[in-house]
Amino acid sequence: MRVARIVAYIVATTIIVFLANQVNSLLSVLFGIMITILLLEIVLLSVQRSFFRFDDDPGISTISPTKLQIETLSIRNMHARLIKSHHTPPEKAPVVIMHHGYGSTYRRMLVYAYPIALKGYAVLLYNTLGHGKIVKENASRVDERTPGDKTEVVEIMKALSRVVEFIKQRPDLDGGKVGFVGISLGAIVGLTYGCCNPDIKCVIALAGVHDFSKTSTRRLVPFTSDWFMKKSFEWSGLEMEPSKLQDFIVSPAFYLDKQFGFFERPVWTDQKNKDKIFLIHCEDDCTIPFWNFEENVKQLGLPPEHCLALKSGNHWFIRQEHLIIGQILFWLDTKLSGSNEGK
Numbered sequence: 001m002r003v004a005r006i007v008a009y010i011v012a013t014t015i016i017v018f019l020a021n022q023v024n025s026l027l028s029v030l031f032g033i034m035i036t037i038l039l040l041e042i043v044l045l046s047v048q049r050s051f052f053r054f055d056d057d058p059g060i061s062t063i064s065p066t067k068l069q070i071e072t073l074s075i076r077n078m079h080a081r082l083i084k085s086h087h088t089p090p091e092k093a094p095v096v097i098m099h100h101g102y103g104s105t106y107r108r109m110l111v112y113a114y115p116i117a118l119k120g121y122a123v124l125l126y127n128t129l130g131h132g133k134i135v136k137e138n139a140s141r142v143d144e145r146t147p148g149d150k151t152e153v154v155e156i157m158k159a160l161s162r163v164v165e166f167i168k169q170r171p172d173l174d175g176g177k178v179g180f181v182g183i184s185l186g187a188i189v190g191l192t193y194g195c196c197n198p199d200i201k202c203v204i205a206l207a208g209v210h211d212f213s214k215t216s217t218r219r220l221v222p223f224t225s226d227w228f229m230k231k232s233f234e235w236s237g238l239e240m241e242p243s244k245l246q247d248f249i250v251s252p253a254f255y256l257d258k259q260f261g262f263f264e265r266p267v268w269t270d271q272k273n274k275d276k277i278f279l280i281h282c283e284d285d286c287t288i289p290f291w292n293f294e295e296n297v298k299q300l301g302l303p304p305e306h307c308l309a310l311k312s313g314n315h316w317f318i319r320q321e322h323l324i325i326g327q328i329l330f331w332l333d334t335k336l337s338g339s340n341e342g343k
Helices: 003-023 024-053 106-118 153-168 185-196 211-214 225-235 242-252 291-300 321-337
Strands: 068-075 078-085 093-099 120-128 134-137 140-143 175-184 200-206 257-260 265-267 277-282 309-310
Touching: 068 106, 068 200, 093 106, 093 153, 093 185, 106 120, 106 175, 106 257, 106 321, 120 153, 120 309, 134 257, 153 175, 153 185, 153 242, 175 265, 175 321, 185 200, 200 321, 211 242, 277 291, 277 321, 291 309, 309 321
Parallel strands: 093 120, 093 175, 175 200, 200 277, 277 309
Antiparallel strands: 068 078, 078 120, 134 140, 257 265
């Protein structure tokens, strides 16, 4: 909802309450309560339309030849879902791992997962450590929570290796054709442990940070959207004033040109990770400022065809999902099947 419209509602409310008060003070209070409730409902409806526009159920009719198969899994105690379609090969299917953001769940990624599955990929989504919730499904309650501490970012990063090993053990999945798509926290996982893992051939990072400390400690104007987002992270227990060592461990800036050595430690490598990294970011991102995208592009030396910058959409890519899905599919086809090489 536009700020000007909200201001107009507030002004109109004030005038109505003032006029009502001239007649009867009790009438004024009742009018004020009713109009305030109406205003809150309008704001909530606007928020729902912006952030919760997509259902968990794809809504495919039973008479449609298009079929989606959804398998519920547990990967080392992490709640997961594997989604395939009738276009997905029955054996050695290319796999796309999808990782949600901080405080979110795998369900936030379903808007991307369904079309990717319909393209012929097997899509593996999971609730990382400390994430997930109890949901209603088919008139019953399903506990999709993954045990753990959601503020332990390093452990969340390491958890990706468990998912990759799970894929390599499944005969219906191709461990040699694994892609990764992550948003926000998921982008951190992709640009660190995903980037350094040679089994992952394609990393697509949405709203990826470059330097965590520089981003989290920047000065913000109180009561702005940026300020509220930072406060929500702090209230959840996430460390927003990291030490130099903490920053080194979780910032993609220190991983982009490395691979794993012994004991999963990133070490320098001659291999160019930029060949498998792709970035998507909105210029008006209030959580991960756009300069993070620019710094990642600069450090990696990414060519324009590996980047998608959007003018608007904020941190959640509001109303940009269709563009993003198209670009993601093109990149996945390029790296996992080679169908778009040279285009």
